[in-house]
Amino acid sequence: MEKxxxxxxxxxxxxxxxxNAMLLxxxxxxxxxxxxxxxVTFDEIPVYNADHDLPEVEERPASVVKFRDALATADAFIIVSPEYNYSIPGGLKNAIDWASRGKDSPLMHKPVAVMGATQGxxxxxxxxxAFLPVFTFLNMNPVLQPEVLVAQAQNKFDAEGNLIDEKxxxxxxxxIENLISACKV
Structure with missing residues (x-):
């Protein structure tokens, strides 16, 4: 029986x-x-502080535990994000840092697909x-093809947030098909 x-x-x-929220x-x-x-959202997660993430610390902050628990239920991930200063937005990177720590990291060894939309x-x-070194550290399986790079997003979504570009x-x-194929389940 398949899980x-x-x-x-x-x-x-x-x-x-x-x-990017529309694209997700x-x-x-x-x-x-x-x-x-x-x-899963990360807007309540504090800035990463290793003092609250050491083995001798009884528990991580509650918002971090909730976030990590939600990620732990996944067989795979889709990350959809804008680009800030040629890189990963700080809030997202902070959330990934919290989720990446420890042998119990809910991200380790899982497939991931990255997409993004921009008006540029x-x-x-x-x-x-910029995500590739992060995925390497976590031994994740990034689904690299096809690339989903939605340029000039303002022309590809309608006023209700529907993607209207068939290509x-x-x-x-x-x-998504490739991400599902990468799942070991």
Whole structure:
């Protein structure tokens, strides 16, 4: 009997009306119905402080425990994020730092797909590249193809947040298929 599979989504933007939040919602809607999808937020997580994450510390902050527990239920991850200063947004990187620590890291050895949307022309290519050393450290399995780099996002979403660019939808579907194939379940 096959285990119920689950993909957890993380959005690197906390902004209302974020194209990346819209993109994550689209991606979640394209996941087959036999696979559970959940978006997990990190907006209440404090700035990483190793003093609160040492083996001798009884427990991590409650918001961190809740975040890590939610990630631990995943068979795979979708990260959708903008690019800040040619890299990973600080809040998202901070959340990943909290989740990456310890032998009980809920990220270790799991497949991950990264996507991004921007109003500019580069489509978050540098942010996605900046994740590669993080994935290497965590021994994650990044699904690199096809790349989902949504440039000029303002022209690809309608006023209700629906992705209206069929070519982009097709690329996202293929990325999700490849992510599911990378799952060992």
């Amino acid at each position: 119920n599979r689950k993909i957890v989504g993380l959005c690197g933007s906390l902004r209302k009306g974020s194209y 919602k689209v991606a979640g809607g394209l996941i087959p119905k036999d696979i559970q999808f959940e978006t 022309m580069w489509g978050t290519v540098r942010m996605q590249t 982009t939808i097709g690329i996202i579907k293929k990325k």
